[in-house]
Amino acid sequence: MCVQLYLFLRLYLMSEPQPGASGTAPPAPPPVKKRKLAVKKQLSQREKKFLVNIYNHLEKTSPTYPSKMELYKTTSKIMDVSEYIVRDVMKHYTQNQEVPQPKERPANRAIIDKLDDFILSAIRRKVHKFYYDGELPTIAKIFTAVNEDDSLPNFTFGTMYRILKKLNFTYCKRSRKSILLDRPDLQIWRVNYLLKINEYREQNKKIYYLDETWLNEGHTCNYVWMDNDIKSSRQAFLGGLSSGLKNPQKGKRLIITHIGNEDGFLEGADWVFEAKKSDGDYHGEMDAHNFEKWFKMVLDKILPGSVIVMDNAPYHSRQLERVPNMSWRKDAIQEWLRSKNIAFETREIKAQLLTKFDKKKYVLKYVDELAASKGVTVLRLPPYHCELNPIELIWAQVKSYVGRNNKSFKMAEIKTLLNEGFARIGAKQWSKCVNHVLKEEEELKKLDGILDTTSDDTVVPLIIAVTGDTSDSDDDEDEDLNL
Template sequence: MSAHLDDVSEMEIMDDTISPKRRNVQGKWIMSRQKNMIVNLYKELKLKNPNMPYKELMNSISQTLGVGYNSVCNIISEYKTTGTVKSPNKKRCKKSMFDKIDDLDRNALRQKIHGFWMKKELPTIDKILVAVNSDPALPNFKRTTMYEMIKKLDFVFTKRKRCSVLTEREDLLVWRQNYLYDIRKYREEGRTVYFLDETWVNAGDCVDKLRVDKSIRSKHDAFNRGLTTGATNPTGKGQRLIVLHIGSHKGFLEGGLLCFVSKKNSADYHDEMNGDNFHNWFESIIPRLDPNSVIVLDNAPYHSVRTERIPTSSSKKEFILSWLRSKGVVIDRPMFKPQLLAKVKEIKGKYVSYVVDNMAKDAGHTVLRLPPYHCELNPIELAWAMVKKNVKQNNTTFKIDDVRVLLNTAIERVTSENWKNFIEHVKTEENKLTEVDKNMDEIIDSLEPCILTITGETSDSSDV
C-alpha cells in the first residue's frame, strides 16, 4: 500500500513539472502524417460533440495539437474538398542564371556580341563564350547556359549559307535605330534632354578594400599605438533606400529626388515602385522642367502603364467583343476568340498610349523610351555609380538615417560638368551602336540566303 502511495506521489510531482505544450514552429512544413492526426482529431471531436460550433471546434484542435488556427482550417478544408491530405510540395523554383545577374552584366554580354560586329566578324556561341569567360568582370558560363542567356537577350539566329548568323530581334533593331535617330534630332533642335532612373542604396554598403598597416601585429598592439582596426563591416545588407531622380546636362534637377526606405525584402528594387507612386512623382516634376523638353526613361512596368486596357489572349471573350464594339468594329457574324483577337491586332496600334506620355504631352514635353538592355545609353547610370562610390567610401555607421545623409551629400557633389562628361560618353556609345547596325546590315546583306530543297524544288529560305 505504501509503495502504491509513493508511486502516486511521484506521478503528482511529475505532473507538476510537465513543460508547456509545444506549438508548431511558424512557417514549418506540416506533413501528411501531422495532417492525418488533425483530421482524426476533428472526426473524434465531431463524433462526440456534433453540435459544437465550427470555430470552437477548430480552436480546440489548434490548442490541443499546437498547430495554428488558420492551418487547421486549411487542412480540414483540404480534406473535405479532396477526401485526402498530402505533404506540401517543397520544391522551390530555381532561379536561372539570367535572373541572377543584374542589368549591367546583361548589358555587358550584349556589348561583347556587338564587339564582333564592330570588328566585322560574325559572332558565334563559341566565340562569345571565350570572350565572356576571359573577362574577369563577368561570371563564367557553360555553353548551354550562354545559349539560353543569348536567347533571353532577344538575339536570334538567321540562317545564312552553312552557318547561323546571330542577330538581334528585328523589332528591337528598329527600336534602337529609331531611338538613336530621335535623340540626335532632339539635340540638334536644341531641346533639353532629361534622363531619369531608379536605383537603391543598402545601409550595409561599404568599400571592399581598405589600406592596411601590416606592421600592426594584433588588436592589442593597435590599441597601444592609439590606432584602430577599422569599422566592422555588417554581416547583412540591412535596410535599403529606394532612390529616383532625374537630370540633364545642367546636373541633377533641383527638387527632383524621391527617396524612401524599402519595406520589402525583395532582390529586385523595382518591386518597391508602382504606377501610382511614379505618376505622383512625375506630376510634381513636370513643372520644374525646361519648356519643350525630352524625357528619356526605360521600360519598367510602372513607366508603361497604359491609359486603357487592351484585350490580350488571356482576356475573356465578352471583354474582347465589348472593346471591339466600343471602337466601332462591326461584328456581323459569330466569331471564335482567335478571330476576334486578329481584329484587335489590326487596330490596337491606334489605341496604345501610356499615362506618362500623355502627362508629358499635355505639358508640352516628349517621352522617349530606351531600347531594352541598353543602360549604357542612359548617362544617369554613370551618375549613380559616382554617387554609390561616394556613399560606400564614407559609410561607417551602417545606419539607414546616416546613409540617407551620405546619399544627399553625394548627389550634391555630382556637378553639371560631371553630367556633361557622362553625356559625352553616352554619345560615344551611341556612335558605336550605329556602327554595329551599319556593319550588321552590310554583312548580312552580302551573305547569300540559305537555299533549301523542298519536294525537288529550290526555294529561298525566306519564302519557305
C-alpha cells in the same frame, strides 16, 4: 472504412508469421525490396490529416496502452516518414486541434534575374565586339571572352546561353557557321530611338534622363587595401594592429529616383524613400500610382517642348485602358469594339475580331499622355540598353562617393551621404556622361550598318521572345568620371 482497411493490411504485413496446420512455421516470403520514395521537404495538408487519423486509430485500437514513442514509430512506418515529422505534427495538433499549415518558402531567383543591367550591357557589348572585329560571335567565343574579363562574374556555359536569351539575341545559321544576332524588332527599336533623339538634338530641345536605383545601409567599396601579413586577430592584437575591415551586412534599403541633363540634376526633383525589403529586385517596391504622382511634380518643373528619356519598367508603362487580346472572352471583345464604333460581324471568331483595329493606336501609356498634355515628349529606351542613359554613370559616381565615406552603416548616414553625393554632381560631371553616351550612340549607328551586312544570307532564325526591362547600376567606378 478505407483507412481501416489500409491500416489492417499494413499492420498485417508487419506482423510475425503464424505457425501453419502442421505445427511448422510457413516458409518466409521472399524479401520485398522497398521502393524508395522521393524525399519530401514537407507533408501536404491532406497527408498531415491522414497521419493524425492513423495515430489516433492506433492509440484507440491497441490491446495494451502503448507509449508515445511506440505510436510515433508505428505511425512513421505506415506513413513512410521520419518519427520526428510524426512527433512535430502531433505536438501541433494536440496544442491547436488542427494540423499545421505548410510553410511557404520564398522562390529561389535564378542567377540571371540577379544580374543588374550594367553587367547585361557589358555582355551585350562583348558580343558586338566580335562584329567590330569581323568575327562570328559563337556562344563558345562569348563564354570565353566574358569569363576572361576580371570585371565580370564567371558563368557556366548553360548560364551564358540563358543570359544571351534574356538579352534577346537570336541564334541562326549563316554560311554553315553559327552566329548570334539582335532580334529584328529590338534592332528596329534601337534604330528608331537613335533617329528620334538625334532629331530632338537638332531641334535644340532640352533632353532629360530619368531612372531609379537603390542603396543599402551596408553599401561600401568592394575593394580595399589589406595587410596580408596579418594572419589572425591575436597576431594583430599583439602587434598593436587591426585585423582589417569587415564586410558589413546589407541592412535596410533606400530607393532613389531622379532626373537631370547636361545642366545637372533637376533641382528639387529627387524622390527617396525607404524600401520594405532589403534584398530582391527593387523594382517590386515601385508602383505606378506613386511614380505618376512624382512625375506630375517633375512636369511642373521643366519647360514645354522638352524630352524625357526613360526605360520601360512596368510602373512607367501603365496603360490608359486595356486592349483586347486572345485571352479575352469573345463577348467582351465584341463589347469593346462596339464602344469604339468598330464594325464587325457576330459570326466572326476571336482571331478575326482582333484584326479589326490597330493595337498600337489604342495602347496608350498614362505617363506619355500626361507628358503630352504639358507639351513634353517621352522617349523610351530600347530594352537592355542602359549604356544609352547617362544617369546610369551618374548613379555609379554617387554610389562610389557613398561607399567610400560610409562608416557607421546606418540609414541616417546613408541619407546624409546621398545628399552630399547629389550636391557634388554638377553640370561638368553630367556633361561628361552625356558626351560618353553620344559616343555610344555613334558606335551603335555603325554597328547597325555592320549587322545589316553580317545578316545577309541568313535563314529564318528562332526568335526568343523575352519581355520586360530593368535598369539599375552597381557601384562600378569609371576612372574618367569619378568625383
